[in-house]
Amino acid sequence: MKRNETDVVVLGAGIVGVCAALHLQRRGRDVVLVDRNGTAGDETSYGNAGLIECASVFPYMFPRDPGHLLRYALNGSADAHYQLSGIPEFLPWLVRYFLASSPRRAAQTAQAALPLIRRSLAEHEALIADAGVPELLRKTGWIKLFRSPKSFAKALGDLERARQFGVVADVLDRAGIAEREPNLTGDFAGAIHWLEPGSIPDPGGLVKAYAALFSRRGGRFVKGDARTLQQEEGGWRVATELGVVTAREAVVAMGPWSDLVFKPLGYRFPLGVKRGYHVHLTPRGNASLQHAVLDADRGYLLAPMNRGIRLTTGAEFARRDAPPSPVQIAQTLPVARALFPLGDTIEPQPWMGARPCLPDMLPLIGRAPRHPGLWFDFGHQHHGLTLGPVTGRLLAEMMTGEQPLTDPRPFSAERFG
Incomplete structure (x- = not known):
């Protein structure tokens, strides 16, 4: 079989892997990008709210409010749902997630992630x-709607804390909501318009544009099976449709499928998944949506995309490869239709994807402790699209011996023992 030699092989062509490949390439490394589909941005990176969340300075931690916990336990909430058949698999992970969400540990997570979050938009730009592709970035921010005065009051408190980190936002009353989104209907206690985040009207298309840039700059992008990765003297090898690729170093950036590589190598990282769904709909008549809008008390988000209005759901806890169960789409679609004049669905079935999550809601970025030349870059939870470029830069800096843009120790594999 033909052998192709390179400096680095990057496994996974989602936003995280493509950006790691680009940053390594920029630093003079010859890179081969390998993906099982042979195309970029078709999996987790495709299905999201399309937001570059540079204002999200507080992580998505496990709620500790008794009311929320009871509602989640009864499986009656649209923003979080679980499959009974998956409980034996995801319950131990949920326990670790709960423990990592204590106020002290959540503050540590926020502090570690802050430099990455705040640089995310600049790296994308x-x-x-x-x-x-300037047309794939809209600097419109996004709007978080509240129906409950209690939840709105809590959000205002969170906003005041976020402002200490330089976050900019407008607080909207009903008139302010109507001015910015005149086609919304409902009884709102208020809203927060996060002004800084970027909005991407085609997340999968953005990843493809980045992959095309990688190829134009001389990078090789091939279809291959990451599960064939093997260590050999002086480096690593992986089978692709063009033959065996050998490299001095390898990067595992396969999102929720990263365990297919790290487990056979003896690593037991607590990688879990939060599954999610979306569906695109046409707007009715001349209605238009200018911003992504999160209906915070109902657990769904509407985002204007090139394909239509994308309705995205909250988290579903289930086995990664379990059959789809888009009950959250069914729960939220009638509420969304009452909020905004939505027409027909565009796809025959809802799309489903999986967010790769570690219990402390920080990605794993850095070298493999027991395998020279092997690097990890996965576990970006809800912020894969946001963090792909900045964590790609951080990883490339570490791999090439540059001064890292932030302290990489909070993201190391060693934090899991």
């Missing part, structure tokens, strides 16, 4: 300029 640089890549978008290089890729020549």
Whole structure:
């Protein structure tokens, strides 16, 4: 079989893997990007709210409010749902998630992630300029709607804390909501318009544009099976449709499927998944949506996309490969239709994806403790699209001996023993 030699092989062509490949390439490394589909951005990176969340300075931690916990336990909430058949698999992970969500540990997570979150939009802007796709970034921010005065009051408290980190937002009353989104209907206690985040009207298309930039700059993108990764003297090898690729170093950036590589190598990282669904709908008549809008008390988000209005759901806890159960779409679609004049669905079936999550809601970025030349870059939870470019830069800096843009120790594999 033909052998192709390179400096680095990156496994996974979602937003995280493509950006790692780009940053390594920029630093003079010859890189081969390998994905099982042979195309970029078709899995987890495709299905999201399309937000570059540079204002999300507080992580998505496990709620500790008794009312929320009871509602989740009864499986009656649209923003979180679980499959009974998956409980033996995800319950131990949920326990670790709960423990990692204590106020002290949540504060540590926020502090570690802050430099990445706050640099995320700037790193995207640089890549978008290089890729020549300015139309894929809208600087509109997004709006978080509240129906309950209690939840709105809590959000205002969180906003005041976020402002200490330089976050900019407008607080909207009913008139302010109507001014910015005149086609919304409902009884709202108020809203927060997060002004800084970018909005991507085609997340999968953005990843493809980044992958095309990688190829134009001389990178090789091939279809292959990451599960064939093997260590050999002086490096690593993986089978692809063009033959065996050998490299001095390998990067595992396969999102929720990263365990297919790290488990056979003897690592037991607590990688879990939060599954999610979306569906696109046409707007009725001349109705338009200018911003992504989160209906915070109902557990869904509407985002204007090139394909239509995308309705995205909250988290579903289930086995990664279990059959789809889009009950959250069914729960939220009537509420969404009452909020905004939605027409027909565009796809025959809802799309389903899986967010790769570690219990402390921080990605794993860095070298493999027991395998020279092996690196990890996965577990970006709800912020894969947001963090892909900035964590790709951090990883490339570590791999090439540059001064890292932030302390990489909170993201190390060693934190899991």
